[in-house]
Amino acid sequence: MPELRIAGNLKEELSACLPVLSENLPSDCLLVLGGGTVLASRWEHRISTDLNFFVYGEDLAVGSYISETSSQINIRLANVSKINAHLRHFTFGYRETEVSVFSSVRRTDTDIEDREVFTGVLLEPTVEILAKKLVGRVIGLGEFLPRDLYDFCTASRLDSDSFQSSLKVVSEGEIESISTELGGLQHAPPKNQTDILNPKYKRLAENIWLYTHKLFETRALPSYVFQIADHNQGLSR
16 A cells, blocks of 8 residues: 655644544544545645545534534644534635635545545545545536536546446436537636646646546547647656
8 A cells, every 4th residue: 555645834733733623522423634636646746735524424423523623723722723514514724725624525435444544544545535525616606616626637648447347326308408508618618716826737737627528528638639649748747
């Protein structure tokens, strides 16, 4: 099993936040780190600047944990700002990092086995992260964020099995709708989108709407897309 490290300043933020978030966790619940930060630790394909935790367990126990932890986070942890507590999740700022804790359900049945090497926190499988982005953000909220699209495209190259498996959590009709939406967005992308930070594949990042439309249209990207990207930019980080 490869050693996975959270890089940069996020390593310090994770080390500070994890003990506090784990303190009141019921014994039958799991606290797992997911989102783009975990993908970035696996692939080193971009920089991620936030921490997204997910809590799995019985509804009542998780709800109690969310309520208790969100109400005490500023007492138990210094340098906390902008606490926003909701019924099933809460967010807060820690130093320069946004931290989110969500009550969640598993979208896939892949075992959770990887751990971050310094803190030991469980890391969500790639397929689960991609499935959450599809169901929760793209389908659920209608949000097409460049960093998510970049993650989908990168997954199709570096972990195609996980990408293909993640598509199984949505219907064929929903995949076609995503493709159609992306077809329009490639000609008129949303304004004020956050840039992909330090992308490893710069050509892909610069043409993300076009390539992601092709990806969801055909379920895969042809190899020349990445060959051209690598040939033009190398693998600089």
